[in-house]
Amino acid sequence: MSSELMNKVAVEVAHQNAMERGCKFLPHGSRLFTVEQGWESAIISKDKGVAVADTLLTLEAALRNPENKVIFIPLDAAMTEGDIEKLCQRNAITKTLFKEVKKSS
Amino acid sequence: MKKDAKNLPATDLLATKIKDLTPEILAQLEKPLGTADRPFPMWGSQRVEYKGNSELEQVLSVIASDARPMKIYTERSYQEVMALAYCDMPVPSMLQLFFDGLERRKPESKNRTQMLIGNPGHGKSFMGALQGRLRSKKSVEVFDCGGKNMNELLFEMVLDFGSGDALPSAIDKRLKAGTLQALSLAKLKSLPGVSIEKDEVKSIDWNYFKGKAKPEEVDAAYKIMKEVSHIEGLDNAGGNALGMNSQYGPLIRWFKENREGVLDEYNKSREGSDNALQTVWQFLNGEIDQCTVENPLKNKDTTSGPSSFTFKREDMGIGFFVTLTGNKTEDGVTTRSLNKSVYSRLSPQTLPDPDVIDWQHRICQMMVGLPVSTLYTVFKDQANKDPDAFGAWLMALRKEKAQIEGVAIPALQEALLMNWKNVVSASEKLAQFYDKWATLTDAEKIMQGHADLVEEVDEEYSKKEGVDFRKIKQHLEEAAAIRPRMEPAEAPAFINFKDFMKQPVLSEQDDENPALFFGTRLVEFLERMVYEKSAAIGKEKLYAKLSKAMDEFGLHDVHLLEGAHSGQKSVEEALNISSFADRDLGKQAQLARKVFCDYIRQISPEITAEDDQIVTMKKVHDALEKVGQKNTAETKELFIVNRDHETLGASPLTGAKIEDVAAYTLAKKELDLSYDDLVHHDDFMASLALPTISGKNIAAIWDANIRPLTEDQNTAPANQNTPDAGAKGATADLDEALHIAENRSAQKLATTTLRVLFNDASGAPCDVSIHIVRNEARGKTLIVGEKVPSKLLAAFREAGITHVDRNDPNAIGKVEAALNDLTRNMPESVRGRLAEAFKYRNDVDAEHLKGKNPQLAELLVDGNIDMMYGKYLIKASKKAM
Incomplete structure (x- = not known):
């Protein structure tokens, strides 16, 4: 298996693992999934085409960029879930957001 | 100059002025919705005939016309439009307003507004924005009008951080690193748009000051930021500009940029603040073709900015549209009744309260990502006739939407x-x-x-x-x-x-x-x-x-x-x-192979090969297909995991059958068996963890061999604890207990016991009982036996099997809970009949139970109870299947 294909499979597995934990429905069809800190969050954040947003300025820019379908929010991002909801409310667009959280066990 | 569609990127087509639209551009933008063989659901009034009378009723039907479909003018591809329109479809009672919104977005429509009034959470701003999302990949700006002066829709006061947002970025960086001065943090706390968590500043919404804040908030923020910039020593750094300006508000920006916008909670805006907008609404609804608005903020204090703006019909682009939403006035004190002139100009449309069909639509959208219920209602006949094709169509729509979302379907x-x-x-x-x-x-x-x-x-x-x-x-x-x-x-x-006090080793x-x-x-x-x-x-x-x-x-x-x-x-x-319910045999084979290989590796640790090296997918698929065609309830064949390393790759399953002592007793014959003939406990259990095989094996284990023995007066009752024939209703009870033992009970409840090979603690062979209690109607089974390889547990859950290891210290509790679940909502007497059914095969007159009155759960976990009429699970043939 080529490394590119392996990476693609790993990203897919990381997405599915994160999505298994359920989501928060955000306004206008966006969804917020949590992803535990570790290989899953690392692989999602490094995936090409994924915008990493660690401040509200970068999050809003990512929401407004039609090229970004998936947005990754790192553990130390300066924002609350309320902020994320607010920004998704005023920028109506369908995106998938993954928010890194601490490992539960 | 008219634009040439060939020379324009698809993403710029919506910026075309309506007067410049050419047939080529229109052809590229236009996507039909609701055509002859792609009907789109629609809600509306229709005259319905009932017993000779006709009445006007609200009905769910479709628009399906090649001659006059609905049209969406969009930069998106046809596939994307279809996925979004069908998956994110507004609830049925809003469909008519959705249709109306599409009509108003047509190039010939002079009315470029739609105002929706409804209850909070009804989906008004969602629908407005959906229209925008259907047309473009760019986000739709939703402006919250609550508490705002509506003149700010035309001209607004903003903080100007210069290009690149250098000052906010520098402060965000220090905020994240925790290096902001305490005095700065104290001052930042009083900024509007700041999120505080545990009394700490967590984030600052800088964009709030670039077009969302009230003028007084911008003014206050300007002063605070000047101070913070000075405290942090950022005022000297190049590029950290900070100023205050007036600029075009959202309405003018959207008009200039030819894009959609939503004015949310319009009737929660500040009373009397929309006077300057009256002529603008006249322009936007098509009453007039031009209007000029002056900037009241120009030259206020130190600000600069545009002095006026003229809306001209000839400048209007095809992508421009404004949706206004408002709550019903009974929502609360902050919701105001609009002026008569506003009502007259914006003609608000009131949404009906949601009906059951709307709740169902939204529930389906949240559960699976598309409104299955509404689609089923309108395409019911075809869906019932060809459920697989309907299911495949739903999946295709959802997959296309997943492309837009950027991730696979959860x-x-x-x-x-x-x-x-x-x-x-x-x-x-x-x-x-x-x-x-x-x-x-x-x-x-x-x-x-x-x-x-x-x-x-x-x-x-x-x-x-x-x-x-x-x-x-x-x-x-x-x-x-x-x-x-x-x-x-x-x-x-x-x-x-x-x-x-010791940390446990988790299973x-x-x-x-x-x-x-x-x-x-x-x-x-x-x-x-x-x-x-x-x-x-x-x-x-x-x-x-x-x-x-x-x-x-x-x-x-x-x-x-x-x-x-x-x-x-x-x-x-x-x-x-359950994933066992998947009708796709290929997927079942995938699951089965995983369980099979995990099991083989667990019982034979020397095997470290990959799944494909142990058995190919084709072999597993073929085996499942073959077993799937059998009616095992009739043939009484069972299929067991083949643990023989030499042959399992070619034949992953091997045959088995039951030899019943009851049948031999009736025929007055002896059953002669050795341990070598018996199927191993773990192999049988593993077979119950395989999709298809599990169900087929469970179907094969029932018999009616006890009945002739109970009818034979020469044959003693099974034991003293069998039902008392003299008691009231005993015949019926006896019959029901027998039915349970035969899996013919009206309650769909059944129990039986199998005898299989096991190895005791010393490794010596022995035979043990596996008790099975089944609720046929709910597809749930309780199996009480010995400990099973852990790799089988997840698959048991998929198969609806609760397995209890009789040696588990909490085994009785687990069995009790499982029995409660299996007999849920059944008459209490059923538990008694179940116990009687158990006693037809199992000898509860054992020495260690004398003088005791054990409950069924205790009997099921008791490994010392022998069988009177043993049902031995034996290998069908030494030759693997």
Whole structure:
């Protein structure tokens, strides 16, 4: 298996693992999934085409960029879930957001 | 100069001025919706004939015309438009307004506004923005008008941070690193748009000051930022510009940029603040073709900015449109009634209260990502005729939407979508329940038929706890996640006193299919919510009514009065979806191979080969296909995991059959067996963890061999504990117990025991019992036996099997809980009949039970009970299948 294909499979597995934990429905069809800190969050954040947003300025820019379908929010991002909801409310667009959280066990 | 479509990128087409549209550009933009063989659902009034009279009724039908379809003028591809239009479709009662919105976006339409009035959470801004999302990949700006001066829609005061937002970025960086000065932090706390967490500044919404803040907020923020910039020493750095300017407000920006916008909560804006807008509304609704607005902020203090703007019809682009939303005035004091002139110019359209069909539509969208119920309702005949094609179409739509979302369909949604019939039936029951819940928590509506709730449900309660779409969203969010579950209260809890302070070694974790208990999680959560929002806060009458509604609408198992299963699935059952139920044999083979290989590696640790090296997918597929065609209830064939390393690659399964001592007794013959003939306990258990095979084997284990023995007067009753023939109703009880032993009970309950090979603690061969209790109607099985390889446990859950290791210190509690579940909603007497059925085969007159009155759970876990009429599971042939 080529490394590119392996990476693609790993990203897919990381997405599915994160999505298994359920989501928060955000306004206008966006969804917020949590992803535990570790290989899953690392692989999602490094995936090409994924915008990493660690401040509200970068999050809003990512929401407004039609090229970004998936947005990754790192553990130390300066924002609350309320902020994320607010920004998704005023920028109506369908995106998938993954928010890194601490490992539960 | 007119634009040439060939020279324009697709993403710029919406910027074309309407007057410059050429047939080529229009052809590229125009996407039909609701054509002859791609009908689109539509809600509206139609005259319906009923017993000779015709009445006007609201009905759900379709638009399906090649000559006059609806049209969407969009930069998106046809596939994307179809996926979004069908998956994110507004609820049925809003479809007519959706259609109206499309009409107003046509190039020839001079009215470029739509105002929607409705209850909070109804989906007004969602629908407005959906129209924009259908047309472009760019985000639609939603401007919150609440508490704002509406003149700011034209010109607004903003903070100007210069290009690149250098100052905010520098402050954000220090905020994240925790290096901001304490004085700066104290000052930043008073900024509007700041989020505070644990008394710390967590984030600053800088863009709020670039077009969302009120002028006085911008003014205050400017002063604070000047100070913070100075404290942090950022005022000297190059590029850290800070100024205050007036600029075009959202309405003018959207007009200039030819894009969509939503003015949310328009009637929560500041009273009397929209005077300057009256001519603008006249322009936007097509009454006039030009209007000029002056900037009242120009040259105020130190600000600069445009002095005026002229809206001209000839400058209007095809992409420009404004949706306004407002709440019904009874929503609260902040909602105001609009001026007569505004009503006249914007002609607000009021949304009806949601109906059951709307609740169901939204529930389906949240559960699977598209409104299966509405699509099923309009295409019912075809869906019933060809359910697979309908299911494949739903999946194709959802997959296309997943492309837009940038990730695959979540496993839970995919599993539910593959079982779309269950989703339709469960969502209907849920919708009826939510509709009832909404009625019972609405202080106005309870006066019609529920006046007894008047003391418990007042306006305040309605506002706080009234049910709307947002509540459903929260409930489904909760149910989707797998969380630790509480054991049933009646199940005794075992605690290890001796080693309590030592950190336990946890048993191996297995991945749980998120769909397997989704229904249970949802219904349990709803039960909890119902209790917390009623009985727990002293609203007993409301609780009684809601509990009754949960039963009435089949959230739990639906049973007939006699206790027999009605055949209709409850919400819980319909939404608990096992991957074993997948009709795709290829997927079943994948699952089966994984279980098979994991099992082989676990029992033979010397095997480290990959799955493909152990057995190919084709071999597993072929084996499942072959077994799947058998009627094992008739043939009594069983299929066991082949653990022979030499042959398992070619034949992963091997045949088995049951030799019953009861049949030999009747024929007055002896059964001669050795341990070598017996199937190993673990191999049989592994076969029950394989999709297809599990069901086929369980179907093969039932018999009617005991009945002739009980009818034969020369044959003694099984033991003293068999039903007393003299007791009242004994014949019927005896019959029911026999039926349970034969899997012919009206309750669909059955039990039997098999004898298999095992190795005791010293490794010596012995034979042990496996007790099986089955609820045929619910597809659930309890199996009590020896410890099984851990790799089988996850698959057991998928197969609906609860396995209890009889050596587990908490085995009795686990069996008790499983029996309670299997006999849920059945008459109490059923447990007695079940115990009697068990005693037909098992000798409970054993020495160690003398003088005791053990309950069924205790008998099932008792490894010292012998069988009187043993059912031995033996290898069918030494030659593997």
